[in-house]
Amino acid sequence: MSGACGAAGLLALHSAVPNGAGRLGSLLETFLPWLGVAVPLLGCLALLKRSWVGLLACLAPGAVWLWLFGGLWFSSPPDSYDLTVVQHNVADDNADPAGTARALLATRSGLIAVEELTPVARPAYQGVLGASHPHRAVHGTVGLWSAYPLSDVRPVDIRPEGFPESWRRGLRATVSAPGGELAVYVVHLPSVRLGPTGLASAARDESAALLGARIADDPAERLLVVGDLNGTVQDRGLAPLTSQLHAPPKGFAFSWPAALPVARIDQVLGRGVEVTEVTALEATGSDHLPVLGRVLLR
Structure with a gap:
């Protein structure tokens, strides 16, 4: 559950990660879409442990990921272009x-x-x-x-x-x-x-x-x-x-x-x-x- 909350927090609050020494904020944002990989991994782990609470917790990072990147995946561009x-x-x-x-x-x-x-x-x-x-x-x-x-x-x-x-x-x-x-x-x-x-x-x-x-x-x-x-x-x-x-x-x-x-x-x-x-x-x-x-x- 803590892993799912952490992934959701990093996705939703990535701009709050400081960008001082090491440019950690920029580093996180460079690979931000890949945090979505944590969702199925944590879900599988919850299933193995038979933890329904953990499985439900995976909905949080999944929802945040879809909010940030779902449009890139699912939206349909206009047919016309110039x-x-x-x-x-x-x-x-x-x-x-x-x-x-x-x-x-x-x-x-x-x-x-x-x-x-x-x-x-x-x-x-x-x-x-x-x-x-x-x-x-x-x-x-x-x-x-x-x-x-x-x-x-x-x-x-x-x-x-x-x-x-x-x-x-x-x-x-x-x-x-x-x-x-x-x-x-x-x-x-x-x-x-x-x-x-x-x-x-x-x-x-x-x-x-x-x-x-x-x-x-x-x-x-x-x-x-x-x-x-x-x-x-x-x-x-x-x-x-x-x-x-x-x-x-x-x-x-x-x-x-x-x-x-x-x-x-x-x-x-x-x-x-x-x-x-x-x-x-x-x-x-x-x-x-x-x-x-x-x-x-x-």
């Missing part, structure tokens, strides 16, 4: 960039956003994507290939303090999509490391705050942020972004690591548009899975 975007950290050590590019092309998405794009691999992506997506914007290691015209392309500086000028992981472009113009940010926030002292996410959090300030000042009525944010939408470290942007109401779409995905750190988020669904796709030569977002322009 735009699709595929987002992928293609990995700078990808041995088959052309194959990865072909996999992205096969999604038939109007927008293709990539991170960890190296100068060596860039011609392979251009060779595969250039014909169908002739409009391109690249800054540092992030890139956007578009089937629709791009304008007002500019870099976005999201470097944390102390990072070199060569660290260029953000761009903004205006896309002339069939349903109207929208601003698209392609970004790659700093990596997060898990060690004996907890989650090392200070640089990621600082970069998220810089990006959040930039978005708050952006006058665009319709806006998308796509990229590897190195965090889930539940992670409070991304609050400067997620407080302004809407996450898809449908689809867990765990994207990392590709071999055994446990978290979606690759995001498609919107403001003034509705990202109706996000789906994880099959693995490529990267350690991330691509994610496909369907967007309804309001």
